[in-house]
Amino acid sequence: MIMSKSKANLTMQPSADYQAKLATPFAVLGLRIDEDWLTDIEYLPIDTPTLAPQNILAREICDQLQAYLTDPRFIFDLSMHIGGTIHQRRVWRTIQDIPSGTTRSYADIAAQLHSAPRAVGQACGANRLPIIIPCHRVIAKSGGLGGFMNASDGIPLAIKRWLLHHERV
Incomplete structure (x- = not known):
């Protein structure tokens, strides 16, 4: 589900802004969450240190991203807020x-x-x-x-x- 929320475009932010950093074969994915909504996924350099999920939603997002990496036909079911x-x-x-x-x-x-x-x-x-x-x-x-x-x-x-x-x- 996509909900509108005013946010700026992709920018590099300090690590403290990420609720998880997930290593993948092509990049480290930096995840941002606002309350109960996924707001950003950023491709970070492959050598960026990972960050364990900092809350339950970050864990769920990482689990679903891992499921996609295992099965590219995986269908995501996440609450998302994005501006635009x-x-x-x-x-x-x-x-x-x-x-x-x-x-x-x-x-x-x-x-x-x-x-x-x-x-x-x-x-x-x-x-x-x-x-x-x-x-x-x-x-x-x-x-x-x-x-x-x-x-x-x-x-x-x-x-x-x-x-x-x-x-x-």
Whole structure:
């Protein structure tokens, strides 16, 4: 369930702001929680020290992320608060409907939402709950990867490739 809550875009914050840091094969995932809601998942460098879950919700989120890493068809069931424009939230809801193991293009989503591919890409770049809102499943119409995390090369695309390979796309 996505609820709207005003928050800034992805930024690097001090470790004390994380309620868990989970090691994965592609990055350390920094989790932020506000009261009873997941608000942010950030990709941190692979050598970032981990942090055990600091509360019950952080433990549940880590357990579900681990379940996804074991079975890419795992379906998340988490309470989430994310800010964003009406358009961004429409894009994110649409992305959540893309099944694991499949992809859709920015242009296809744009056509469905009566939007533009660039606006869909910008919404993907503003996604603060990657993996759970699987923006990695959105690719360029030409079959190329497109961007990821507001980047067109480097580590972000390596993470996108890993996630897509994990899901056998």
